[in-house]
Amino acid sequence: MDRTRIAFSDAKDTAVAMEEIKKTLQKDGDEKAPKLIFFTTDYLNFTWFSRHLAQAFPNTTVIGMSSYVVLSSKGYNPNAVTALAIYSGIEIASGIILEIDRYPLRYKETIRNAIDKIGENLDNTCCFEFTTAFSGGEELIMDAFKITFAEKQIPIFGGTAGAPDGINASFVALNGIVYNDACAFVIIKNTHGKIRLFKENMFKPTEHIMVATDVDCDDRTVYEYNNRPAAEVVAAALGVPVNKLFNYTSMHPVGRIDGDNIYITEHNVVYPDGQLSYYSRIHNYSKLVLLEPDDPKEVWNRTANAVKTKVVNPSFSIVVNCLSRTRYFNEQEIMGDFVEVLSEYGTYIGFSGYGEQYEYEHLNQTMILAVFE
Amino acid sequence: MSRYNDGVITTNKNCIACNRCVASCPVVGTNVNGKTEGKNCIEVSGKKCIECGNCIRECSHGARDYRDDTLFFFKDLENGKKISVIIDPTFYMLYGKTAYKLIGYLRTIGVDKIYDVGIGAEISVWAHAKYLKEYKESETKPKAFITHICPAVANYAKKCNPEMLPYIIPVQTPAICTAIYVRKYLEDTNPIAYLGPCIAMTDETSSNETFKSILYNVTIAHLMDYLREIDFDRYYSKPDYKCETEGRLICSNGVFRRMVERYFPSTEVFTNFDHIDEKMIAPFCKQKGINEEWEQHPMLTEISACAMGCLMGGGIDAPGFNYNKVYERFAERSHNVYKQLEDSKDYKERYEELCAKFKSLNFFDFTREFSENYRQPYIVPQKAYEAIFERMHKDTQAKRNINCKFCGYPTCVEMAKAVASGYAKMENCIHYLNDELKSQVYIDMLTGLPNMARFIPEVEHLLSTHKDRSYVLGVCNINKVMVINRLYGRSVGDAVLVNFANYMREFIGDGGLCCRLGGGFFGFCYLNTSEKAKKLKETETYDYRHLGVDFPVTVRAGVYKTVPGDEVPVGKILDYCTYAMTKITDRSHNDFRYFDDAIHTEIILDSEITKQMKQSMADGEFVIYLQPQFNHASNKLVGAEVLSRWVKKDGTIISPAIFVPIFEKNGFVKELDRHVWKSAFILIKKWMDEGIPMVPISVNVSRMSLVDDEIIGIIHRFKDEYNIDTKYLHFEVTESAYMADQDAIIERVNRIRDMGFEIAMDDFGTGYSSLNVLKDMPLDILKLDMGFLRGDTNMDKGTKIIEYIIHMANTIGLKTIAEGVETNEQAEFLEQMGCDVIQGFLYSQPIPAAEYELLIKSL
Structure with missing residues (x-):
């Protein structure tokens, strides 16, 4: 029996789509239920599919988030449903964290119970999580995991759910229960080998380094860079007037520098008084670099080469591709090329939402990839 | 006021940000450092304030208000x-x-x-x-x-x-x-x-x-x-x-x-x-x-x-x-x-x-319920602490554990956390202010780069902790900074320096160091890599038109590559780089010169000469030689040029071609001039006293001796002391000396002439001659260099030029002496052209004074 199966349907009728999914995941009359199903679908149909998948697979942990676009090795479409079923080679434990906008740490028992279920040996283990959008709590969730995992330091991989433009809500689900303000997680131990994590930046650093000198961490706002109004500094670096800065910010995010790593932080609002808000937190006196677009195809190739080098025998992959990237690829009409590169990662399911979580960092405008050996 | 002061307790304009409220508050993040109307103050976050009133009791400035009904x-x-x-x-x-x-x-x-x-x-x-x-x-x-x-x-x-x-x-x-x-x-x-x-x-x-x-x-x-x-x-x-x-x-x-x-x-x-x-x-x-x-x-x-x-x-x-x-x-x-x-x-x-x-x-x-509105505090990552501690100069564990509470926070770590979260400012820490003040001593205020006092120890540390690596050290200078200041104003000049400093920072990157040494001079040190070497060569000029500078700005640099285990002190390396830099004369594009063995040898020689010169002068190792001058037609001795030679005790002779340029660089040439003049005065006095028939001898005057009026005093003193007939001593001034500050030099030369001495212009034709110099300078003799007649190219032109110079000199009443004449053909030609006197190896090389004396005795 296959270790994994990927099902995809873009049928407009949800019942038809569900049947196609079931047919694929329950192929050949095979009665062995998958241990875990990752799924994603568009915002409108998410609740329906969550419930029906859970009903169809009552003995399976079913976890998912709503996506801006549904991606899988079987196809992609903004209005579709896809599910990746894993039948063997994993041990799992899952849970839900609530109050994500202010106190996810309250649910540390839930996380601890999940770790205890996996057992003492946490080699080749990773925590996958999906968080609903617009709570501003991704960093708090990362902190909750960090504190709870303590010295165990299980890697974190996840995404913030997505929704179509103009909708300020999103969903995650676990075992048929849908939440619009929660984090659903599943800790997975890969008994067949390692779980390798990769990050892909489609931006490269410019020469403009800035230091945040007045911030509000709670509000993810920077008031000053280099002791000057933040918007002025960024506008001057880009050579544009401040009142036109908003036209340039989406393609010029900032990168938090950590050694050789750059974690992308996307601009949110440019305020008239010069403050800039972001989609992830910036600490005071963090060094940031203004970023500019890199060549997407070169970037994709670099990632693909890195994966090929590090993962000799990939089994399946999970992709989280930022909504902003998806939007950009669509505008540039290279989404098809991107999906083609993704197909190099074998069987995969892809999510596209408002953020990515990787190495306990909340990122924006990034693609992260988990490849299971 | 601003984004805080939105709760029950608020801050008013009496606040001077003394931090007592921070220390008395049980909740971190309630009292936030900010600025109102340019003044530091501490505002209250209504979200976090528990309204206990501790801060009101603590505040001795009446800076806290609260609202009630x-x-x-x-x-x-x-x-x-x-x-x-x-x-x-x-x-x-x-x-x-x-x-x-x-x-x-x-x-x-x-x-x-x-x-x-x-x-x-x-x-x-x-x-x-x-x-x-x-x-x-x-x-x-x-x-x-x-x-x-x-x-x-x-x-x-x-x-x-x-x-x-x-x-x-x-x-x-x-x-x-x-x-x-x-x-x-x-x-x-x-x-x-x-x-x-x-x-x-x-x-x-x-x-x-x-x-x-x-x-x-x-x-x-x-x-x-x-x-x-x-x-x-x-x-x-x-x-x-x-x-x-x-x-x-x-x-x-x-x-x-x-x-x-x-x-x-x-x-x-x-x-x-x-x-x-x-x-x-x-x-x-x-x-x-x-x-x-x-x-x-x-x-x-x-x-x-x-x-x-x-x-x-x-x-x-x-x-x-x-x-x-x-x-x-x-x-x-x-x-x-x-x-x-x-x-x-x-x-x-x-x-x-x-x-x-x-x-x-x-x-x-x-009875009642309690609703909760707790927000979990963020974990501040270790790298954020490190970034803040680094900025605060808290580079040791001891400095990170002072815990004096002056900032209002119980520990330095708590303070750093508050700074990272945006609640506190580093400036609240008196130890930071103290260290920052000290570090300002080591910072160039204009560019923000370290100065040399900080740069050298930092480079020494870098090299000593990475002994296995090769680094590039250098000194560079922005060409024509003074011109920029003069043409566009100091503020533009400063802007150029600041821009260049920023460029240096980015070029050097995180693993390297750079500093401003002063003026337009910068020092740098970076890991020797091929990318950096390529980048160094790539930039031809710097475009500062956006600052108002219309012409391309260029830089010259002297560069030294260390080898693993290099023991040369950093200060010395910077000297080497400066020396190498001075070798670059073309300022039209960026240029750099590596410090190599040839320069090293030159420096050693320079250093040796400089070390020995004063003592050698005192020991009488500088002696005068004379090169006779003849009238070719009559074959008679008509004069001589006094030249200096350095004859060391062991008999080694150091050529003036070696020591004179060094003396001109280090200023000792003035001493040499004085010594040669005195020696000439003494010689003439001796010959006069002994009744030896004499012809005039000429001594050289260096550029440096003409920069001030001291020369007048010296010559006057010698004239009075030795009381010679002035017709027997001529002073030769090199053509290039007249290029700078002409009026002052003309005035000085005139005063020497007024004392009765004749003036010769030496090396006429070696540089870019200005005929105005001939017009304005008080001259009696024109000494021609034979460069016009050397080489295989343009010989016809050269002879024509010589011809007309001699004619012109004769026309305006100047005597002519041709120097460096080596062949009879040259001598014949010069005589035909009307050149009065010949000096060169054709007749005699420079000879010791005693030998010359024998020569004139035989006249």
Whole structure:
């Protein structure tokens, strides 16, 4: 029996789509239920599919988030449903964290119970999580995991759910229960080998380094860079007037520098008084670099080469591709090329939402990839 | 003001950011450093403030205000509203009999009924005791034990420590109990005002959890301020419901606990804290299984935010607080109350009495829920701490653990966390300011780069900790900085320097170092890589048109590559780089020159010559030689040029071609000139005295000797001292000396000429000659260099030029001497052209003075 199966349907009728999914995941009359199903679908149909998948697979942990676009090795479409079923080679434990906008740490028992279920040996283990959008709590969730995992330091991989433009809500689900303000997680131990994590930046650093000198961490706002109004500094670096800065910010995010790593932080609002808000937190006196677009195809190739080098025998992959990237690829009409590169990662399911979580960092405008050996 | 100051307690413009509020506040992040109208201040985050009033008590600048409902209270009274007032026991303790006068006045302005909060205190005690006795603990809901008498403590739990909330006994405060009792049981339907010392009551009154029983929080301080013009002596009244029992004492910390204690066996533990301290509270609130150290807690713990309890509340009239009087009143009342309470009953009997007293009350009327609005604080990542500590110069563990609390935070780590979160500024740390000031000594103020004093030790450290690597060190200079300053102004020149400094920073990158040495000079050090080497060569010029500089700006650099294990001191390497840099003469594009063996040899020679020159001069190693000059036609000796030679004791002769350029660089050439002139004067004097037939001899004057008037004094002195016939001594000035400051030089040369000496222009034709020089200079002789006749190219042109120069010189009355004549053909030609005198190897090389003397003796 296959270790994994990927099902995809873009049928407009949800019942038809569900049947196609079931047919694929329950192929050949095979009665062995998958241990875990990752799924994603568009915002409108998410609740329906969550419930029906859970009903169809009552003995399976079913976890998912709503996506801006549904991606899988079987196809992609903004209005579709896809599910990746894993039948063997994993041990799992899952849970839900609530109050994500202010106190996810309250649910540390839930996380601890999940770790205890996996057992003492946490080699080749990773925590996958999906968080609903617009709570501003991704960093708090990362902190909750960090504190709870303590010295165990299980890697974190996840995404913030997505929704179509103009909708300020999103969903995650676990075992048929849908939440619009929660984090659903599943800790997975890969008994067949390692779980390798990769990050892909489609931006490269410019020469403009800035230091945040007045911030509000709670509000993810920077008031000053280099002791000057933040918007002025960024506008001057880009050579544009401040009142036109908003036209340039989406393609010029900032990168938090950590050694050789750059974690992308996307601009949110440019305020008239010069403050800039972001989609992830910036600490005071963090060094940031203004970023500019890199060549997407070169970037994709670099990632693909890195994966090929590090993962000799990939089994399946999970992709989280930022909504902003998806939007950009669509505008540039290279989404098809991107999906083609993704197909190099074998069987995969892809999510596209408002953020990515990787190495306990909340990122924006990034693609992260988990490849299971 | 700005993005803070949005809660009950606010900062006003008296704030000078002294940090005392930060130190006194139990909640990190409540007091936030900011700026208002350019002035540093500390603002209050309403989200985090628990309204305990500690900061108001601490502030000695009157910089904290708070809002309450005093103005609304008086306005509504003025509008005819009937309001009932409940008065906190604190009021009576603070004002004694004056309190009744005030009550009398309040009645005259429309206050209807007046009640003592002591009544509600006793109800609250009963409710607390009942809860403790009757509550059945469950798995999910532990038994609470912390009193709820202080709204600030409840705020603290709600906003900062939600784990504490289940342990706060869910009973209303004495004030709220009073209001509920008044409304429900005494059926007073008037809106109720609470007169007391508590700022936190402002939010408490508007909370659904207190059923909005109290409409106005009137603090004592604001009330007394509002009524400061009133003479109360005319008024007097007592409350409608006065408390004469223990309830009137609860304004002091510990009394409430004592009141509840009476209903429990003495073996039970009752405690009280008079301030909020997380370290004290936390152990009690650990749930079983999480912290095994504490499985028990007291029966009851009374916690008040204010030391001494409500008597020191944030809303009291602090300047009017008279400790002695307050203590007297408290002692007197306490004595009276406890005298009445003395009995022989045991705790059970007392509890029965208490329950009987309040049997008509429904316990659940006086209970409440607590809602929570806690926000989990962020973990500040270690890299954020490191970034801040680095900026604060806290580069050792000791510096990170000073923990002086001057900044308001208990530890340096807490301070760094506050800085990372945006609550605090680094400038609050005096140690940072101290170190920053010290570091400014090592920073160039214009560019922000380190200066040399810091650069050298840092490079030394870098090289010593990476001995296996090769680094590139260099010194570079922006060409024509002075021209830029002159043409465009200093501000543009400075802008160029700043821009270049920024470029240097980025070019060098994180692993390297750079500094400003002064003027347009910069030093740098980076790891020797091929990318950097390529980048160094790539940039031809720098475009600063955006700064207003119209021409391309260029840089020249001297560069040194270290080898692994290189032991040359960094200061020396910079000297080498500077030396190498000076070799670059082309300023039209960026250029760099590596310090190599040839330059090294040159430096060594330079150094050796410079080391020896003074002593050698003193030892008489500098001797004069003379090169005879002849009239070719007559073959007669007609003169000689005096030249210096360095003849060392061991017989080695160092050519002037080696030492003269070095002396010109280090200024010793002036000494040499003086020595040669003196030697010439002495020689002529000797020959005159001995009656030896003489011909004129000429001495050279270097450029350096002509820069000031000292030369005039020296020659004058020699003339007076040796009293020679001036016609026998000529002074040769090189053509290039006239290029700078012509007027001053002309004037000096004229003065030498006026003394009677003839002047020759030496090396005419070697440089870029200016015919104006011939016109304006006081000259008698023109010495031609034979460069025109050397080489294989353009010989015809060269001979023509010589011809016309000689003709021109003759026409304007100048004698001509041709120097460097080596062949008879040259001599013949020159003679034909009318050149008067020939000097060169054709006739004689320079000879020692003794040999020359023999020559002229033979004339």
